[in-house]
Amino acid sequence: MTAETNRPLLRAEGVSKFYGRHVGCRDVSFELHPGEVLGIVGESGSGKTTLLNCLSAQLEPTAGHVLYDTRADGLTDVYRMSEAARRLLMRSDWGLVRQNPRDGLRMGVSAGANVGERLMAVGARHYGNIRSEATDWLSRVEIDADRVDDPPATFSGGMQQRVQLARNLVTRPRLVFMDEPTGGLDVSVQARLLDLLRGLVNDLGLSAVVVTHDLAVTRLLAHRLMVMKGGAVVETGLTDQVLDDPQHPYSQLLVSSILQP
Amino acid sequence: MTEPIISVRGLRKAFILHNQGGVVLRVLNGIDLDVAAGECLVLHGPSGAGKSTLLRTLYANYLPQAGEIRIRHDGGWVDMVTAPPHRVLDVRRRTLGWVSQFLRVVPRVAAIDVVAEPLRTLGVAPDAARDRAAGLLARLRIPERLWSLAPSTFSGGEQQRVNLAHSFVHPYPVLLLDEPTASLDAANRETVIGLIDEARARGAAVVGIFHDAEVRRRVGTRVLEMREPAGGEVAA
Numbered sequence: 001m002t003a004e005t006n007r008p009l010l011r012a013e014g015v016s017k018f019y020g021r022h023v024g025c026r027d028v029s030f031e032l033h034p035g036e037v038l039g040i041v042g043e044s045g046s047g048k049t050t051l052l053n054c055l056s057a058q059l060e061p062t063a064g065h066v067l068y069d070t071r072a073d074g075l076t077d078v079y080r081m082s083e084a085a086r087r088l089l090m091r092s093d094w095g096l097v098r099q100n101p102r103d104g105l106r107m108g109v110s111a112g113a114n115v116g117e118r119l120m121a122v123g124a125r126h127y128g129n130i131r132s133e134a135t136d137w138l139s140r141v142e143i144d145a146d147r148v149d150d151p152p153a154t155f156s157g158g159m160q161q162r163v164q165l166a167r168n169l170v171t172r173p174r175l176v177f178m179d180e181p182t183g184g185l186d187v188s189v190q191a192r193l194l195d196l197l198r199g200l201v202n203d204l205g206l207s208a209v210v211v212t213h214d215l216a217v218t219r220l221l222a223h224r225l226m227v228m229k230g231g232a233v234v235e236t237g238l239t240d241q242v243l244d245d246p247q248h249p250y251s252q253l254l255v256s257s258i259l260q261p
Numbered sequence: 262m263t264e265p266i267i268s269v270r271g272l273r274k275a276f277i278l279h280n281q282g283g284v285v286l287r288v289l290n291g292i293d294l295d296v297a298a299g300e301c302l303v304l305h306g307p308s309g310a311g312k313s314t315l316l317r318t319l320y321a322n323y324l325p326q327a328g329e330i331r332i333r334h335d336g337g338w339v340d341m342v343t344a345p346p347h348r349v350l351d352v353r354r355r356t357l358g359w360v361s362q363f364l365r366v367v368p369r370v371a372a373i374d375v376v377a378e379p380l381r382t383l384g385v386a387p388d389a390a391r392d393r394a395a396g397l398l399a400r401l402r403i404p405e406r407l408w409s410l411a412p413s414t415f416s417g418g419e420q421q422r423v424n425l426a427h428s429f430v431h432p433y434p435v436l437l438l439d440e441p442t443a444s445l446d447a448a449n450r451e452t453v454i455g456l457i458d459e460a461r462a463r464g465a466a467v468v469g470i471f472h473d474a475e476v477r478r479r480v481g482t483r484v485l486e487m488r489e490p491a492g493g494e495v496a497a
């Protein structure tokens with residue numbers, strides 16, 4: 001996080017997605033640097049998840065480009081690379097934490113296998129190493145060793161979300177996409193997860209794009225904020241600047257309608 | 262004067278309250294200032310004059326309409342108004358310390374880790390960061406039994422001291438202080454005066470707001486008088 005580079009890790013250039021005549025997101029451009037966390041906020045239906053899906057190579061934009069600084073070739077359009085290269089990227093360099101842990105985990109196999117699977121997908125073969133690394137990551141997200149063999153179906157929502165994090169982080173990604181990572185969790189579990197995420201961003205120099213409707217979460221987690229309305233970005237800036245001195249009428253409304261973000 | 266560390270020219274800041282009839286508050290109307298190493302510039306004026314607004318604008322917490330805010334960073338100049346976000350964040354991390362009036366922290370994080378955090382983001386090892394944090398907490402008289410507790414339940418004065426420890430734990434070349442001695446008792450006020458003096462002695466440039474006249478007199482080297490801006494108006 002201290003290292004300063006002038007090369008962005010991710011660059012969005014005029015990204016738009018139309019569903020027929022309906023606008024998902026429109027003309028979104030930004031750069032994300034290594035170690036930065038970008039928060040995306042806005043009312044429900046404002047295009048946050050559509051944009052996140054476009055950025056994370058899951059939904060091809062109708063127009064515009066998403067470029068990622070690959071280890072081999074530098075800034076590369078993620079929708080122009082080969083299917084194999086893209087899949088490798090998603091398995092190794094990127095993490096994707098879904099809003100509902102059920103969509104990001106295999107609920108029937110053990111927590112340890114959920115994490116180990118990602119390692120095997122990038123070529124790990126030694127069973128003992130895979131298991132110890134999986135256990136290690138589960139302990140970093142505060143899942144006790146004696147729960148490693150239990151399936152996530154038997155865990156609470158907060159624990160499932162932490163298993164999802166471990167599964168995504170075990171390959172040491174450089175960039176993690178998160179959709180409402182603390183949504184649906186009660187406040188004290190949220191606080192713990194937030195603290196954990198901040199530590200990881202700090203210690204691993206992780207970059208992240210985080211969609212959330214919770215402005216208090218962005219205050220604590222995101223360096224920068226993008227406010228969306230009707231599919232378009234209406235304001236962008238440093239998180240504390242957008243929250244304390246919002247410029248756009250919609251951002252002012254958003255900030256003033258909550259208590260002490 | 263020696264070469265300044267902070268140099269501000271033509272700074273203008275207005276608030277446009279879109280959801281309150283479009284009222285425009287013109288708070289800063291062309292501020293120029295320079296602060297050199299070892300100086301402490303005191304912002305002085307009546308309540309509502311824009312002292313906190315100026316300080317927050319220097320930190321890039323508020324967005325000005327015009328002007329430049331140049332800060333010496335890494336042997337060069339960074340204009341906080343036009344620099345890209347990652348550059349502004351780097352200036353905040355390494356050069357620009359800030360004491361706000363309120364403490365905002367992740368719930369459930371221990372006071373000592375709150376104080377150590379600025380060092381951790383600079384890559385200092387956990388133990389070394391905690392040692393330095395402990396030193397400041399002790400100096401600011403936070404009882405050791407509180408160090409491992411989250412500050413959200415602390416008294417106002419205790420929170421303010423955690424806040425101060427957090428901002429003095431790294432020797433920032435520039436310090437922005439918004440009423441750092443408010444809600445402190447006499448002994449702790451002396452400690453803060455000492456911390457500010459030491460910062461100046463090592464060459465920091467300080468800009469501060471101090472309600473206490475004695476503190477102002479003891480730490481200030483120059484005063485910027487600010488007057489209450491003209492009343493609000495409604496945009497056309």
Ligand SMILES: Nc1ncnc2c1ncn2[C@@H]1O[C@H](COP(=O)(O)OP(=O)(O)OP(=O)(O)O)[C@@H](O)[C@H]1O
Nearest residue numbers: 244245276286288307308309310311312313314315
């Ligand atoms: N975020 C904001 N949005 C809208 N108006 C603001 C904002 N911050 C400050 N103001 C307005 O700017 C003016 C100056 O306020 P500021 O807090 O800078 O005064 P101050 O000189 O620090 O006063 P005090 O001595 O009472 O702390 C006030 O009219 C205030 O209402």
Ligand SMILES: [Mg+2]
Nearest residue numbers: 312313314470
């Ligand atoms: Mg003030």
